[in-house]
Amino acid sequence: MADPTPTTSTGSTRPKKSTVASLMRLRPYVRPVRGRLVGSALTALLSTTTGLMIPLVVARVVDGPVAERDTGALWPWVLLLLALGVLEAFFYWARRMLTHRSLPRVEETMRNALYEHLQTRPVSFHDKWQSGQLLSRASRDLGQLRQFLSFVVIFLFVNAATFVVGSVLLFTVNPVLALIVTAVAVPVMFLSHLFEKRYAVVTRRAQDQAGDVATVMEESVLGIRVLKAFGRNRAMDHKYAALTRELRRTETEKARLVGIIWGVLVAVPELMVAAALAVGVLQVADGATTTGELVAFFAIVMYLRWPIESFGWLLAATTDAAAAADRYFEVMDAGGEIPERERPIDPVRVTGALAFENVRFRFPDGPSDAPELLRGVDLAVRPGETIALVGPTGCGKSTLTALVPRLYDVTGGRIALDGVDLRDLPVERLRRIVSVAFEEPVLFSMSVRENVLLGFPEGTDEDVERALRVAQAEFVHDLPWGLDTRIGEEGLDLSGGQRQRLALARAVVSRPAVLVLDDPLSALDVHTEAQVERALRAVLATTTALVVAHRPSTVQLADRVAVLDAGRIAAVGTHDQLLQRSAAYRHLMAADTPRLRAGREHHRTPAQEAV
Structure with missing residues (x-):
């Protein structure tokens, strides 16, 4: 690539933004669907809160009908548990519906904006950027942003809220045990901060390397005739294998970092739970708490395991999304648009001097x-x-x-x-x-007619026929469907001379x-x-x-x-x-x-x- 500033295999040379600053740039695209996203987050929170109520009902059942062996009093509680379960499932369904009806629109808007941006950039812009890097931003990076907006951002909010609400309930049930369990937040936050800094570097490198791989793949497909003619298939294979090997190493490093944080997020809470269980059993033996309260406490703790354990994956996905946003906006921020004068002149009649x-x-x-x-x-x-x-x-x-x-x-x-x-x-x-x-004609995967009329869409078949006669390109009538024949990618199913003649017809069709x-x-x-x-x-x-x-x-x-x-x-x-x-x-x-x-x-x- 001519200019390493936009992106390189080792990462961006631009100053690193914070994760929050990078993701906040998505606001203009999210704004039209923010109501649905807020509704999705609220229904997810209601679903979680409803689920947290179940352990409290279980505590009443254990200390009430179960302890007193009163089966007649058990049925109202059972119906209440059933109602809570149905309500939790309804809120979960509502969240999914709100999310998946809104997020595809965000991705579509961003994808269209990127395509329009690329079409309006001058040739000097495209001289700087590898096509594979642009394609990876339009596919891989937008896919990561869609996953972040549809799942990760909601559960970051929901899991954080669940931890807060659950911690309040734990302190309500048993303050001593709650203090032991919630102490897990201190080492987790510290280790997560260290993880995010290291992971951000590695994930950006992986995304840039994926763009390099896409570039070589695209060039190899489009230049397959040249590679075969010069017998360079094996050499290109080795180059591609070297790039994929580097990408694999980087992805392995990402997996290693995620494995470490997941291990920490599983091990540390388990140690805290073991300590709380030992103290809780002693409290039951001393009569400081009831069996139902201990059961409810640990039911809430088990409910909080997923929000805690998933924090590592959510943090990694958030860092991936921030890197994807940086890469997306690197392209969108790239200037070089051909300037227009404030009052452009538009002559009515052009002589051509x-x-x-x-x-x-x-x-x-x-x-x-x-x-x-x-x-x-x-x-x-x-x-x-x-x-x-x-x-x-x-x-x-x-x-x-x-x-x-x-x-x-x-x-x-x-x-x-x-x-x-x-x-x-x-x-x-x-x-x-x-x-x-x-000199180098470029044709598109569309019909002969569409290729010739590319810059003159209002042209008629009569115009096309005249242009084909000028360019001596009447061979198109021998193609299977004449003017409606779809030309392959870049016209590679035509000879070089045939492509040049069609390009010439395209130039003269509009007079x-x-x-x-x-x-x-x-x-x-x-x-x-x-x-x-x-x-x-x-x-x-x-x-x-x-x-x-x-x-x-x-x-x-x-x-x-x-x-x-x-x-x-x-x-x-x-x-x-x-x-x-x-x-x-x-x-x-x-x-x-x-x-x-x-x-x-x-x-x-x-x-x-x-x-």
């Missing part, structure tokens, strides 16, 4: 002392003109084209459309004016005022390329176009050629003019001169042929 004025650019997350990639680009593209952009590899051609639809923003100078700074145009409007086809083509024909064979170029000429005649060209045949599409070198425009002119006066251009074209001549012959007009 494009001007680069002293354009400078440095990647936002690059070193501050790194040289600028673009160092003062000046270029004017007239309405309806096609400019071919050529230059050596790495000179910034693709970056310059990415600035036009504002995938990145200039760091100096400006780009103007019809005299209006692109930053003064609403982004959504700009991206309806400017259409782009990239954009400005068309940006980043070497969109590189995967085509010579004959198909010639056919596409012939059809594309009609499109370029009616739009302003900036075309990154690596092939001489692509240069033939342009009215003029601009040579980008060392971050600046070194020369602008027609192909013949640049061959005469630009050494850099001659050097770029030298290896392809024979092919260029062949291309000229191929593109000769009927009039030229007649001559």
